[in-house]
Amino acid sequence: MELSLSAADESFRQEVRAFLDAELTDELREAGNKDTSVFTDKEWNLAWHRILYAKGWVAPGWPKEYGGTGWTEMQRYIFAAECARAGTPNLSPMGLRMCGPMLMGFGTQAQKDFYLPRILSGEDYWCQGYSEPGSGSDLASLQCKAVSDGDDYVINGTKIWTTHAHFANRMFCLVRTDSSGKPQTGITFVLIDMETPGISVEPIITLAGEHEVNQVFFDNVRVPKTNRVGEENDGWTVAKYLLEFERGGAYAAGLRVGVEKLKSLMASEASGDGQMLSDDQAFRAKVADFEVALDAQEITEHRVMSALSNGQNPGPASSMLKVTGTEMKQRLDMLAVEAIGTYAMPLQPDARKPGSNVAPVGPAEAMVVVPSMLNNRAASIYGGSNEIQRGIMAKLVLGL
Template identity: 45%
Template sequence: MDLSYTDEEQAFRAEVRDWLAETLPRDLSEKVRLGKRMSKQDVEHWHRLLNAKGWLAPNWPKKYGGAEWNAVQRQIFEEEACLAHAPRTLPFGLSMLAPVLMAFGSEEQRQRFLPGLLDGTNWWCQGYSEPGAGSDLAAVKTRAVREGDEYVVNGQKTWTTLGQHADWIFCLVRTDPDAKKQEGISFLLIDMTSPGVTVRPIVLIDGEAEVNEVFFDNVRVPAENLVGEENKGWTYAKYLLTHERTNIAGVGFSTAALDTVKHVAQNVKSGGKPLTENPHFAARLAQVEIDLMAMATTNLRVVSAAAKGEAPGAESSMLKVKGTVIRQELTSLLRRAVGPDALPFQPDYLEGGDNAEMMGPEHAATAGPSYFNMRKLSIFGGSNEVQRTIITKAIIGL
């Protein structure tokens, strides 16, 4: 595989870089650079700008409003967007649900739901994890019973990211309780405004309600909202998770985080010298940079295969494991570079209040919360322990 960029790809990189410089709002960029929290309005603003350019859905076919970029173009855009400190686009609808609808949904479902993902009409969240069914996702117990032209849904989902903002949720539900657990699951689309849906935020240690519990109490869902075939949802869930795990690798985010760590460490003194000259710190920094370079190459191989219509297999698990370890190491190095200034919890600063002042040097307020928040990366999307088992079975054959 030729890992050098062509003249056309270099020109595309320049186009992306110029557009970001002209279009990315400074206030949003500063929020991202300093690790402040993004509001729903911030994310919607960025989505609108990308959609106006035709770049909101880079991997979608043009007939559905996507950019239809190849794997290299998507990689270039992610790198440049992260280096410019652009907000992250929400993946739940754009890069998780949409591929499932395109591969397994009906044309009516695609025409109904895809436009709303682009114009911001509908926010989506993911209804997978349950109490007792996280990494063992096939153990889901939320039930959907067919009654005429509807399903009646009862159960609970948890760790539902940004569920408090969502208009719709795509859910794994059990439709055949007597079948083997992987074979009795269906993939259902549920309107969050339906009677019987209750959302209860889970306030995390940093004070933010990023995740939620979602309860279903006799929620009636039209049967037309079933994606694909009944009891085939496990197949669709695995397809979606391969895309989620590849996204979790976060090459662009790690590249930007590495730059931040280097900048902070260069300006922190250790024994009268920059921290980057401390042998122990420098060795860890060099190792994570080498790991990131290797992962970027592997990621390019995987997304190239995906561009040819191949769903990622065990490779996505590899990227998920390595990507999350790298991102966690970078947050650890940043916290160590900031030192004791990372200890105070400054919620007003994180929320971006006009009068909020940061105590300590730049990045001090966000180093601690970012470190603790990123512990989740090795758990969600399938824990790293489970991913290593998948890799072993798929490649070694044990």
Template identity: 50%
Template sequence: MDLNFTPQEEAFRDEVRAFLAQNLSADLSAKVRAGEHLSKAEMEGWHAKLNARGWLANHWPEEWGGPGWNAVEKFIFENECALAHAPRIVPFGVSMLGPVLMKYGSEAQKAHWLPRILDGSDWWCQGYSEPGSGSDLASVKTSAVRDGDHYIVNGQKTWTTLGQHANMIFCLVRTDREAKSQSGISFLLVDMTSPGIEIRPIITLDGAHEVNEVFFTDVKVPVANLVGEENKGWTYAKYLLTYERTNIAGVGFSVAGLEKLKVIADRVRCNGKPLSQDPLFAARMAKVEIDLENMKTTNMRVIAAVAGGGAPGAESSMLKIRGTEIRQEILSLTRRAMGPYAAPYLQDVSDAEPPLGDEAAAKAASSYFNNRKLSIFGGSNEIQKNIISKMILGL
């Protein structure tokens, strides 16, 4: 289903396409399309190009450097970037911390940190999960004890995505051990170059270094880096998570993934016919496409609500659940369509040409397995159902 855009919206889409054609290199697009991990320099380079055009923080208000787009323009931009296989905007500073600082940060914090997010001076990572605190995030044990003008931080964070590139981390820390779990947490901004911080890589099944463990031993953090009030961090954490979950939904990535799946299904033969004509496979593709079209509408409603001054509510949990299920189904169908070509090292023993080439075939399985995490991180989908039941149904 194609959305009907106004002439002004069509002109904006042409502007986005022209920008992508001029600024997105074929090599970088090919790496994204194949599902390869990008280098820090490649991610920073794309970040800088978007910032130079004023399009990096497209959901920020104009007063802080946003472009002032409406919901449709944001949708068009994200959709076109996905279809062109542009790199994902690293979300931790732009999409997560930025909105928290705008709502809860002091004027001094906003004036200092927000421009540095835009110009790339700081690379942020997220310090939420701990070895014993995943879905039960309120049980975090990393402590911050006030000592004059500093907090002394001790503890451990885990699954810290791209932490090896970061120079800053926003953390949930426990500042009151006697208070109720959610009441004793604070939101702290920590310099990753501080003495006492150690980063250890966690190597995933595909051999990639994407996530990390971060250890804090007597790390000194200025009290000025406390966001909002002490022991009120749980409020800020929940606000941030609504933005994270909306981002995890990944509508644009699903659109691009479905287009890729359709190409593969047309090229692969099944009983002498294209796989896309197999009744069972075609039915699964049709169902996921219908689900994706429905999610597009919900995503635009959430974007419009935020643009009007609101914040994502239970809708972000809905998007997180359906978005991750749709992305996982598309990746599952892609792996199935590739068949034996998705097996590692098959190209070493076969003369056959896999659909879309060796790289796409080799990445089909690893992308499928790597993205099983989508329905777990950011609050598992089971937890999201509990949130929906409480916020909407009052259960």
């Protein structure tokens, strides 16, 4: 496989870098560098969203006919890598990476015409109504119920771990419309306006002290049947397709940036015996071992990109990359926690806010290490737990 960039791709990389240098403000860089999650707060991710929208670069993965860039797989990879290196805020993936591609595959023409432009512009901000108390990885056991009533469904129940529901004005949601057969066959996929009467959102504060996720309650919420995607009781098919886009992705670029930050800490922090971590042979060996695994991850991502460029959807490869990428992220987190030593202890939520004048305790880059580690513990669970992903790979790739 040829891993070096072509002249055209190198030229594109320089174009991306010039754009980022010109448009990424100090405030946006600070917001990106203080991220402890794949989700940046709405204020900052929408500000960056609008800049990319004006440039025509907000949806690299979308077909050009729907407002995408028309980039090759390699150009999309380069763009993601350069954004990671520059420290841009993370865009919310719910609309651009999940709901949008799902609508392209399963939505009616009216749904595409209405929702896709609003996702592109940032007018609609989406959350995902999948998990419930007792229905996470075993999503087919969900119980949030929708009863047919004329032209509407009446929904009662609850969803949990709903990221950014407190910001969202739209939700894509799975509801149970039939309990008589196999659990998967009685699920329907609907789009919900979060301003509909009967919806309430309660915060869940994470271990890192952050309000990112929520529990959402539905009390006789009426949803028009025109908001159904796909056929009634066939929402499982739609949901599986959408999850392929949630699970896949390019992890290597962000992990490389993480390694660079780790090496910066190594150059400034001492180990237990007083020597600099950059001179500690045992710690350097751990980092070198990680970098070898990272090379393998990057090559695998390139191989998957090659398949995608031939028009294939992610399929089981998205499960593979989800497992390796999230577990490497957690491994890198633990190296960073080890590197900062006693600076892992202070809880500094106020200092982590963009624009804060609260001085950090210890190195500025250290204050996001533990919150990131705590947040990323969930990475191997959300989007379908890694145990479930291994089952998918065993069945679809190995034929077991």
